[in-house]
Amino acid sequence: MPNNKIEDILKSFNPEKGEVPFSLFIDNEIYELELATVFKKSWLFLGFENMIKYPGDYFTTTMGEVPVIVTRDQNNQVRVFLNFCIHKGMKLCRATQGNSQFFRCPYHGWTYSNDGKLVGVPYYEPAYVNNLDIEKQGLIAVPNVKLYKGTIWASLAEKPKPFDDFLGDMKLYLDLIFDMFEGNMEVYGGIHRWLLPVNWKIPLENFAGDAYHAPFTHASAVSIGLRGAYGNNVRILYPGEGHGIVSVPGGLARKAVDIDALTPFRDRLSKAVETLSQKYGEFVKNMFPFGPLNVFPNFSMHFTWNYIIFRVWHPRGPTLTELQGGILVFSDMPEETKRQILRRALHEFGPAGVLEQDDAEVWSKISENGVSIRKGSIDPKLIYTRGLGMDVEAEKVLGKGAKGRIGEYYSDVSLRGFYSTLKKYLTGEE
Amino acid sequence: MSVSYDEYMEILSFLYKEAMLLDDKKYKEWLSLLTEDFEYKIFLVDFVPYTNEGPKLITILDEDRKAMERRINRLYTEYAWAEDPQSHTLRVISNVMIESKVDNVYNVRSYLVLHRDRGDLKDEVFYAKRNDKIVKVNEGYKLSKRDVIIMESILRERNVSLIL
Ligand code: FES
Ligand SMILES: [Fe+2]
Numbered sequence: 001m002p003n004n005k006i007e008d009i010l011k012s013f014n015p016e017k018g019e020v021p022f023s024l025f026i027d028n029e030i031y032e033l034e035l036a037t038v039f040k041k042s043w044l045f046l047g048f049e050n051m052i053k054y055p056g057d058y059f060t061t062t063m064g065e066v067p068v069i070v071t072r073d074q075n076n077q078v079r080v081f082l083n084f085c086i087h088k089g090m091k092l093c094r095a096t097q098g099n100s101q102f103f104r105c106p107y108h109g110w111t112y113s114n115d116g117k118l119v120g121v122p123y124y125e126p127a128y129v130n131n132l133d134i135e136k137q138g139l140i141a142v143p144n145v146k147l148y149k150g151t152i153w154a155s156l157a158e159k160p161k162p163f164d165d166f167l168g169d170m171k172l173y174l175d176l177i178f179d180m181f182e183g184n185m186e187v188y189g190g191i192h193r194w195l196l197p198v199n200w201k202i203p204l205e206n207f208a209g210d211a212y213h214a215p216f217t218h219a220s221a222v223s224i225g226l227r228g229a230y231g232n233n234v235r236i237l238y239p240g241e242g243h244g245i246v247s248v249p250g251g252l253a254r255k256a257v258d259i260d261a262l263t264p265f266r267d268r269l270s271k272a273v274e275t276l277s278q279k280y281g282e283f284v285k286n287m288f289p290f291g292p293l294n295v296f297p298n299f300s301m302h303f304t305w306n307y308i309i310f311r312v313w314h315p316r317g318p319t320l321t322e323l324q325g326g327i328l329v330f331s332d333m334p335e336e337t338k339r340q341i342l343r344r345a346l347h348e349f350g351p352a353g354v355l356e357q358d359d360a361e362v363w364s365k366i367s368e369n370g371v372s373i374r375k376g377s378i379d380p381k382l383i384y385t386r387g388l389g390m391d392v393e394a395e396k397v398l399g400k401g402a403k404g405r406i407g408e409y410y411s412d413v414s415l416r417g418f419y420s421t422l423k424k425y426l427t428g429e430e
Numbered sequence: 431m432s433v434s435y436d437e438y439m440e441i442l443s444f445l446y447k448e449a450m451l452l453d454d455k456k457y458k459e460w461l462s463l464l465t466e467d468f469e470y471k472i473f474l475v476d477f478v479p480y481t482n483e484g485p486k487l488i489t490i491l492d493e494d495r496k497a498m499e500r501r502i503n504r505l506y507t508e509y510a511w512a513e514d515p516q517s518h519t520l521r522v523i524s525n526v527m528i529e530s531k532v533d534n535v536y537n538v539r540s541y542l543v544l545h546r547d548r549g550d551l552k553d554e555v556f557y558a559k560r561n562d563k564i565v566k567v568n569e570g571y572k573l574s575k576r577d578v579i580i581m582e583s584i585l586r587e588r589n590v591s592l593i594l
Contacts, residue, residue, distance in 0.1 A: 094477070190487075190489065193474070216509075217509075220510050342489065343497075
């Protein structure tokens, strides 16, 4: 009775009270429901426009588990297609990135131009002449694509909610980052891909709001002088719509282990604080740069004095996630600064980073343990009650112009928001 | 370039010894094998169309000596969870080739197969190509540069908390 099982799980899923059943991170029924709702209906982050700068540039990725090709066609239009040959279903494009005006299927050679049109069918005559209307055939386009300040988003839904409504007040905070680049946003050093043995929602919690783990999971960073002491005053911002931001007052990493070559980057940030606070309000000075964040459902960034990294948590199974990660730099910065930013980011984050390697150990053991616990039909409710009922209007704490609710001292406020939003999708309200 | 049999054997023993120190977790001794200007990089290989320049590399680590020392010091804190409880590792070093020798600097290629056990049922084996720069000094040999290419386009191990 899988449906009853889902019902039972959803009954014990009360995020507004801080109750999240453990099965949400382990069970296949929930996982498949997430793919069919969250990943089917929500807007999803696909990449940065800088990754497909020139006509013909493309990269492949997934929306949930659905494989897609993201390309800039010869008329400079960004297009998103299912990575699927309409003839007999072959994966059309197997590379992660490249440049090509045409996509040729290796199976029977059907060829598509990068605006999606079917332009070549081998041995068309005479057998297809009356049986295949080539003009009407083409790649299956993802119905909704949105370009937003250098980023590319799409939704598999026929009629998703308007992009601005989906972002809600998160837009303000993303604008701070994207406006800062003034069109000079560059993905530097490539995208690394990493298969994590854990449910997609667990790692993103660390970006969306679980800063509470840092002083303990990453205690070694203090011992080796990479960080000053972790403060007790970390704030968690909930802008609504399932998004989340960790705001680290003063920017924890600023004082620790300085690297001279990063100065041009830090100068940009300092300058941006001034201009952006004039444009958006005084609050910018109290939170810039603001630390980790997550855009619902699975796009995370970490914005610090040393680097800006991004992560997309692609679901690959109830306890499997493919992380695609990279760093963002200002394209007009000196090459040496870019490399130093990359070095510093990878020293801390990524599979070999001294911070994230410990996260990965925790994540893998949650899954291993979780699968065993669930085999005993045990479904403990996990505890998300930190700071319950204590959050206030962000403007009161951060100052004029801030939006959303804020909780202090490592509150779970944004995680309760993430799971409330997730629940809406799972129950069909979204 | 001419490299004698003895030199080749010395380089080989150096690589074996270095691997042994890491497997035996004698990290501080291992550090003493590095030059002051040591550089260490790890790459993954992207899955892209064939070109003459070889595979497209994605950097996942780019360290200098100072960063390396921090990395090693971390293992002696009480909070290096990725390696505590300790992994059991076994490194197989093979296909060792001295590609060039200029003065006292050897460019050495090798393959690494590294098995790791972390007390669970996840099989973890790293397969990597390495390009080393090894310098002959008075007391023997030192490692001054190491590029490691993990031959995976999607990293399948839970992390790279080990030195490769
Ligand atoms: S499946 Fe692609 S051409 Fe036949
Ligand atoms: Fe973390």
